[in-house]
Amino acid sequence: MATCAISIVLASVTWINLRDIAVERVLDRVLLASSQFSRQAREILDRPGLPDPSSLQHELEAFTATRSPHHDSSFNQMGRFVYVRIYDTGARRIASLADSTYEPIAAVELRMEASALRVPQPDENLHRVFRLDGMPLISVVAPLTGGKDEVVAYLEGVFAISEAAVAAARRDTLKTVAGVIAIVMVTALVLYPVIINLLGRLARTSRSLLDSHMETLNVLGSAIAKRDSDTDAHNYRVTIMAVNLAEAFGLTAREMRSLIKGAFLHDVGKIGIPDDILHKPGRLDTAEFSVMKTHVTKGLEIIGRSQWLNDAVEVVGGHHEKIDGSGYPDGRSGTDTPVSARIFAIADVFDALTSKRPYKEPFSYEETLSILEKGRGTHFDAELLDLFETIAPDCYAHLANREDSTLKTHLGDIAQKYFMDDMDTILSREDAV
Structure with missing residues (x-):
């Protein structure tokens, strides 16, 4: 009974930790993509005055196209952006994009429209994980900086993790959890005769x-x-x-x-x-x-x-x-x-x-x-x-x-x-x- 209890506790802790690690791994890729877009749109972001909405919209569509399966298969294997909004520093929306090929995109838009933009603090990874139709999505807010590393806008995106990535993460997690349980069980089997002898x-x-x-x-x-x-x-x-x-x-x-x-x-x-x-x-x-x-x-x-x-x-x-x-x-x-x-x-x-x-x-x-x-x-x-x-x-x-x-x-x-x-x-x- 003690062995089973320990196995359940360690397996639960392991499952939660691995789930958090998987989320962090996806979040790192999402933030990297945001940083890449910031560099790609640097010329627009460095212009005097407010960022040009039409130019940013065109740049956003071009950037998203490069993240298609034909251009970045490794990123697409993990998932893709299905919804993106860009705000200026006054929280005014200046560009947006929704992936119409993503089946529950209407539910995503409805959820995002109902939530106000929250500006992240310096060095803060502002994100949240939610589910639609049983699949996990990550909402993230990242700053867009100009050439002088000044924040001139914010990108808010929803990243849908692919079914293949979810399945792979589940397999890896189950393998690790099974390994933890096996280690506990083997340790208990080895120690049981010793404990019984001492008792x-x-x-x-x-x-x-x-x-x-x-x-x-x-x-x-x-x-x-x-x-x-x-x-x-x-x-x-x-x-x-x-x-x-x-x-x-x-x-x-x-x-x-x-x-x-x-x-x-x-x-x-x-x-x-x-x-x-x-x-x-x-x-x-x-x-x-x-x-x-x-x-x-x-x-x-x-x-x-x-x-x-x-x-x-x-x-x-x-x-x-x-x-x-x-x-x-x-x-x-x-x-x-x-x-x-x-x-x-x-x-x-x-x-x-x-x-x-x-x-x-x-x-x-x-x-x-x-x-x-x-x-x-x-x-x-x-x-x-x-x-x-x-x-x-x-x-x-x-x-x-x-x-x-x-x-x-x-x-x-x-x-x-x-x-x-x-x-x-x-x-x-x-x-x-």
Whole structure:
């Protein structure tokens, strides 16, 4: 795509430049003819007073006759003057000539009669290009000078470029444009394997680094789970559920990566909570609960030390916030809490209710949904809860209270989709090359 885009741009620039060059080439011949007429009519132009109209008319007809195919075939191959007007310095017309053999001459006369003479500035090539019946014509104004190089009149002519000259210019332009495109394509074909090889090396390095990051994520998540409940299945389940809800909601790939990291490490701060509080079988008192709540800020401190984990802060820092502002640590309400944290909060509570814990048996599907409904508009985002209820039956059937190895496989597929597919595509292209 980049090669095609570059080819189109360069081909367009080349086409415009060659077209301008062709116009300049014709313009040079036209100005040369004007200069030749000025020399041929020098005796008339040097006479005292205003140029003699009848003499100039006769001289113009004689000069034009010498530009016929019999007298100047090289000039005629490029085209010919089909309309000429001569003005004195006061812009009064003193001679004119129209080629009656030129088919659209009436249209040329009409166009030229409708335009007033514009006197060119010194060293200015005053010209314009227009088309009639699809063929290009050049209108040019050139000064006529006497023996002392003084401007005594102006010649305004319309030069019709011949069909042969147009065809030749088009052929030359197309050949040059084709050459430019071919050069770009060949260069791209030569560089493509080199670029793919370099991208492959970069992808392998990035894949290795990402594998290390994901392994660290897994180790951290497992360490948290071992401290909390002797199993890391909760991290897998709640991450998968959160991803399912986020996909239904339509989070972007970047937001999904942030959610996955945050969901898997949502309780990382519990590493810093004393065992007597973390493993207390009964309800925590006010002081103990205050200590327990610090796991959020401790978690933020831990992931804040890693640039790769920095985007997990939304879930780690906001998964205990509530929609009515009664959560912690900041008491944020409504949309002040990031959507990824609001998504995770629903998945986290759903998994906690449907899972077996040392202090409780799993709740049934109906009981779980009833509890979630009680938190609508206070704990949970109502819109997200409605969306979750559409996928809740599938989550309950395939994930509730599961602890087998398929959870790890399922999360691995999710990580592949959101973290590694682009690099695998580059590596597969490199292998194909």
